[in-house]
Amino acid sequence: MNKRWPGLLLTLAMLTGCDDQHILERTGFCHTISYDLLPDHNFKIGLSVPKADPNSKTDREVLQAIAHSSKDSQPKLVRQTSLLLVNGQLRNLLFSLPLAEGGLLDQMDTLSRDPSIPPKVKITLADGDAYDLLKKNYKEHPRTDRYIYTLLEKEASYQTVPEATLYEFIRDYYDDGIDPIAPIIKDAGDTITVSGVGLFRGDRYITRIKPDDLHILALLRHNLRHADMTIHLASEGQHKELITFNYLKSDRKIDVLRDKSGKPVVMIHIKAFGSVLEYIGKLKLHSDADRNTLLQQAARHLESRAEEMIKFMQDNKVDSIGIGAYVRNSMSYASWKKLDWYEEYAHLTVKCKVDLNIVNSGQTL
Amino acid sequence: MKEKLSAFHATILIYMTQVGVFSFSLPRMLAQHFGTNGWLAIFIMAAFVFLNTAIIAVVYRLSKGNSVFETLERSIPKIVLYPIYLFLCCFWVTIGCLAAKEYIFIFQIIAFPSTHPMIFMFIFCVLAYLLINQGIYNIAKVSTVFYIITVWILFLFFFYYHDFKWTRLTPFIFQGGSPDKIKGFFDVYPAFLGYELVILLFPYSDKKTHLMRTAFISCGLVTIVYAFIAFVSFGFFSLGYLKVLQYPILVLFAYVHLPLIERIENLLYGFLLFTTMITTVMNSWAAVEVGKRMFPKLKNAVLSFLIMLFGYVISFIPEVLMEAQRWLHYAAYIETGLAFGFPIALILLLLIQRSRGELQP
Amino acid sequence: MLKDESKSQEAIVEAYPENNESPSLQHTLEQFDNCADLVHRTYPKLQVDIVYFSPMMDMDKLTRDVLTPLLQAGEAEVSGVLEQSQFSKNEDSKQIVKGILSGQAAIFYGQSAYLVDVFGPESRAVTQSETETVITGPHDAFTERAGTNLALIRSRIRSSHLKVIRLSVGEVTKTDVFILYIEGIANMDYVHEAISRIKAIEMDAVYDTSMLIQCIEDSPKSVFPQFITSERPDAIASKLVSGRVVGLCDGSPSVFSAPTSVFEFFSSSDDYYQRWMVGTGIRLLRFVAFIITVAFTALYVSVTTYHYEMIPENLLIPLTESRSRVPFPPLYEALLMETTIELLREAGARLPTKIGQTIGIVGGIVIGQAAVQAGLTSNILIIAVAISAISSFVIPSYAMSGSIRIIRFGIIVLAGIWGNFGIAIGFTAIIIHLGGVLSLGTSYLTPIAPFKFRDWKDTFIRAPFFILDERPTQTKTPNRIRQKPRR
Structure with a gap:
């Protein structure tokens, strides 16, 4: 290299300010932001910033400000801390339900505009006050923000609670054939627990699926890769019958057919494979006939619950499993545009067909 | 010029000239203008690119690989040519520097928002100057290395396999875009520009280069790469999301999540400096080639210095990203016209010369 | 002559x-x-x-x-x-x-x-090479006596086609320089070019081959050595057979060969003595080592100064914690540690072997440990610096490894100024520079530019010998085929 250029570079370096520096130890990395709607339509914005100072007693800083928008809160939050607050390591966004009911689009727009915010940041709904949830410290779990994040991350990896990231939320919002969803968490005394999945129509929160039904939603919404699922075939007093599938792989297919009058009929085929490691009941797993009966029972059970759930979604006019995309793809563009999809959706015939298979049933017969 | 370009180098050189800042916003522009399955429009545009390349091939055939400037100077007096030369010289360096400026503006969205862009621009111009000074053969060599360093980025697109959904592509073709498809065509077409500079490479190639064949190959390569990128974007984002994303490619990169490094768009965008660098360098090199015709006595180093200086000064004008984009768009319209018009004019000129018997058989 | x-x-x-x-x-x-x-x-x-x-x-x-x-x-x-x-x-x-x-x-x-x-002064016996050790393969190395060195080469290439031309360099010292080539394999243009360049030297003294080559290089201002030097007769014999020109300088235990490409500095004769997969793996490892040496510390500086987004969540807190007591910005911290490790390296090289090792261990461990405890550096930086220093020693050519260490400082400074953009700028500058460097008139970037895919099998990988049937294209040898196809 020519000897002059390094000198030139150094001169230029003097010209370049240090404004753009984010030196680690002087920076506060927002981990989780909570949004609450106040009665006066202002926002209460909470911020959880992990602290890496070995001398400090706490391992995080929780800040709070009341502002008109999320960016408006920034100066108020910055005033409370010695660190430079940045969003590049943001992991989780916590919205309170009342806020979500009013629509999240404004927040989402701001968030996706900021190039430092990762598209993989999680969208989570909070039962009750989001800030209080974030602020509370749980004895057995250091750093509530990280606790929530790892909880959701683990759930997402087992696919019981669907993952909702900023990218997915906005993508589903803009896609006309599907509606976004987001998990709901709540404070359960000593722990935090997932209390359901919120269903959106557009950017507005409409209703929720209860935790017990989450695996049905998961089956309907995507292909599972290694989920666990327990199916209660019967539970009346003493008499219990249940079957648990482990490492369940499922394949979902949606077909749109036309009935005689030309109305679309949606068929959802779910084919699932799993190993059964728990079965409580009278049938024998090693007998072919028994196994078939059992699988039929379980499949019918799943089908009825799935159809129930779809009915529930239709009643609420939320298309959380993306039927719209398939209906759309089955018709011409012009007729899709003319269609009032949510009206059509509410009266759509949707049928479910579940095909369960046992890969193995463990070590014993 | 001692050495002639080899076929491989010429292909990569043209390819690297074509791929530049336009590709960052390409999927969005396709979505905006062409709507559903807009990535198919790439192939329509490719047809025009090939047509244009074929026109240049005719020039190559007719002029027997001689420099186009010699062809011009044979029949047109220098007085008439001078303003044309001056325009071409200034225009090409402007395009090169505007592309660089836009690259820097986009970079500043991600990092260094408060540093003055002209400082980056200065370094960029210095590097470009150093490269131009080394001559076309070395530019080709360097672009090959740049190509090898950047080409693996394409493999990252397989990372989106899990989030890619065919249903999102929809079966509709070109629905829901803007009604003015002609404008859309001209807005997206500049993504391919760069191949027209092949007209200046005539004197640096010989029979073994198969110059026109390499131009076709590199256009084909660009078509495939663009179609692939756009295709992945359409299946990864939904159409509606794609329409509102400024630079979808950056969001795609940001989504990549490796165990040791996250948010690799910070790193990858730096790598894309290489492709932009070649775009700028080739355009400025074209300007220098024209400049040499005007001032044959000036030393090459001085000439390229003056031209880069001019480019640097010009790039002061757009002060914000939108302006740079708008300027670059206008310049690209002219360049598109030039890409078609210049070779057609040359063909006419060559035919006249041939009918007059001025060309040696 | x-x-x-x-x-x-x-x-x-x-x-x-x-x-x-x-x-x-x-x-x-x-x-x-x-x-x-x-x-x-x-x-x-x-x-x-x-x-x-x-x-x-x-x-x-x-x-x-x-x-x-x-x-x-x-x-x-x-x-x-x-x-x-x-x-x-x-x-x-x-x-x-x-x-x-x-x-x-x-x-x-x-x-x-x-x-x-009746010339016969006391001289060193043929011993093992100190700078280029191999595990398998011949262990003898060149000595300071040109006669001995010629004997080592002659005994390996018993061919009348091996030609030796004697030249004299240094107006005062009149050092003997021998140019060796194999007639019929070497391209005579390069032989003549090398001879005429050596003849053109007008200097009072030349003491060593590495000094000689700096006088005859194409780009004397470049950081990169353009001729490869080796102390190993087997390596030099292989260069001769592949059609390169070789030069000996009396009084120097190293021998140069040209033309050279930058990638040649990453291959060692060990590669050929190992099984081909092992050889390939080691060779690829060296390229990885190159990237680590040049970019690892720079990436640390860039990430901790500007691009905090790139740190994975699990690493963020430990990294911040280890940085939290350090009083300087990452750039100065990195430069401090890089300088320290260069000091250690230089001290180790100057001292006798036994003390040198002690200095390495004591200096490395004690200073590293103490620097972290005193809060002068973060321990993650120590790891980064140590890894990049080790990586730089993986490169077989000492001259190249020195050049790369110098470049590393430049890249670190650039990373400290402009983060990842600076690193990209640095790489761009290096590549532009490399594009302009020639070795005996041939491109330094062969086989990437000019692109010779056939050469890749002996550049980036070390293919099995039955595939390596051609001599490298860079030498422009008139006799390309080196082995008949195996039946």
Whole structure:
């Protein structure tokens, strides 16, 4: 290299300010932001910033400000801390339900505009006050923000609670054939627990699926890769019958057919494979006939619950499993545009067909 | 010029000239203008690119690989040519520097928002100057290395396999875009520009280069790469999301999540400096080639210095990203016209010369 | 082939009254006025005078070959003895002076003068190479004596096509330089180019091959060495056979070969002695090491200063914690540690081997540990710096590894100024520079540019030998095929 250029570079370096520096130890990395709607339509914005100072007693800083928008809160939050607050390591966004009911689009727009915010940041709904949830410290779990994040991350990896990231939320919002969803968490005394999945129509929160039904939603919404699922075939007093599938792989297919009058009929085929490691009941797993009966029972059970759930979604006019995309793809563009999809959706015939298979049933017969 | 370009180098050189800042916003522009399955429009545009390349091939055939400037100077007096030369010289360096400026503006969205862009621009111009000074053969060599360093980025697109959904592509073709498809065509077409500079490479190639064949190959390569990128974007984002994303490619990169490094768009965008660098360098090199015709006595180093200086000064004008984009768009319209018009004019000129018997058989 | 020595000597050293008359004892002794190590033996009875530099003599040889036969022969038979072929008669007094200077003994008998080669000063035995050690394969290395070195090469290439051209370099030192090539394999253009470049050197002294090559390189201003040097005869023999030109310099244990590409510096003869998969793996590892050396510390600086987004969540807190006590910005922190490790390396190289190792361990561990505890650096930086230092030693060529370490500092500074953009700028600058570098007129970036995919099998990987059937294209050899296809 020519000897002059390094000198030139150094001169230029003097010209370049240090404004753009984010030196680690002087920076506060927002981990989780909570949004609450106040009665006066202002926002209460909470911020959880992990602290890496070995001398400090706490391992995080929780800040709070009341502002008109999320960016408006920034100066108020910055005033409370010695660190430079940045969003590049943001992991989780916590919205309170009342806020979500009013629509999240404004927040989402701001968030996706900021190039430092990762598209993989999680969208989570909070039962009750989001800030209080974030602020509370749980004895057995250091750093509530990280606790929530790892909880959701683990759930997402087992696919019981669907993952909702900023990218997915906005993508589903803009896609006309599907509606976004987001998990709901709540404070359960000593722990935090997932209390359901919120269903959106557009950017507005409409209703929720209860935790017990989450695996049905998961089956309907995507292909599972290694989920666990327990199916209660019967539970009346003493008499219990249940079957648990482990490492369940499922394949979902949606077909749109036309009935005689030309109305679309949606068929959802779910084919699932799993190993059964728990079965409580009278049938024998090693007998072919028994196994078939059992699988039929379980499949019918799943089908009825799935159809129930779809009915529930239709009643609420939320298309959380993306039927719209398939209906759309089955018709011409012009007729899709003319269609009032949510009206059509509410009266759509949707049928479910579940095909369960046992890969193995463990070590014993 | 001692050495002639080899076929491989010429292909990569043209390819690297074509791929530049336009590709960052390409999927969005396709979505905006062409709507559903807009990535198919790439192939329509490719047809025009090939047509244009074929026109240049005719020039190559007719002029027997001689420099186009010699062809011009044979029949047109220098007085008439001078303003044309001056325009071409200034225009090409402007395009090169505007592309660089836009690259820097986009970079500043991600990092260094408060540093003055002209400082980056200065370094960029210095590097470009150093490269131009080394001559076309070395530019080709360097672009090959740049190509090898950047080409693996394409493999990252397989990372989106899990989030890619065919249903999102929809079966509709070109629905829901803007009604003015002609404008859309001209807005997206500049993504391919760069191949027209092949007209200046005539004197640096010989029979073994198969110059026109390499131009076709590199256009084909660009078509495939663009179609692939756009295709992945359409299946990864939904159409509606794609329409509102400024630079979808950056969001795609940001989504990549490796165990040791996250948010690799910070790193990858730096790598894309290489492709932009070649775009700028080739355009400025074209300007220098024209400049040499005007001032044959000036030393090459001085000439390229003056031209880069001019480019640097010009790039002061757009002060914000939108302006740079708008300027670059206008310049690209002219360049598109030039890409078609210049070779057609040359063909006419060559035919006249041939009918007059001025060309040696 | 030889230059006109006396003329240039006059230019630098003070002029001696010289004449081209027939050599006389008187005249020769005048030339070596004030040379205490000059021995002048006279045998008046025989009318014989012997003049030589005693430190350069092999005394056994002198006694056996010269003194004994002369003394045994009578007065009458002296001329008969001197007719023997080891005594070369010389008419030119300049040749006599030169002969004595290069370690021959001059014998004056009557009016005529003879030179006899009884050169044999003490020299180092053939030992293992200190700088280029291999695990398998031959262990002998070149010594400081060109004759020994030639013998090492000749004994490996027993072909009459191996040609040796003797040149002389250094106006004062008159160092012997030998250019070797294999006729029919080497491209003569490169041989002539190398010879003419060496002839064009006008310098008072050349002590070592690495010094010589800096005088004949295409781009002397570049950071990169453009000719590869090696101390290993097997490596040099393989370069010769692949059609390269090789140069020896008397007094230097390293031998250069050209033309060279930058990738050649990453291959070692070890690669060929291992199984091909192992060889390929090791070679790829070296390229990885190159990237780590150049970019790892720079990436640390860039990430901790500007691009905090890139740190994975699990690493963020430990990294921040380790940075939290450090009083300087990452750039200074990194430069401090990089300088420290360079100091350690240099100290280790200057000290005797045993102390050097101690310095390495004590310095490395103690300073590293203490620096972290004192809060001068973060421990993650120590890891980064150590890994990049180790990586730099993986590169077999010491010259190249030095160049890369220098570049690393530049990249670190750039990373400290402009983060990842700075790193990209740095790489761009290096590649643009490399694009302009030539080695003996050929591209330094072969086989990437000019693109020769056929060469990749012996550049980036080390393919099995039955695939390596062609010589590298960079040498432009007239004889490309090196092995017949296996049946």
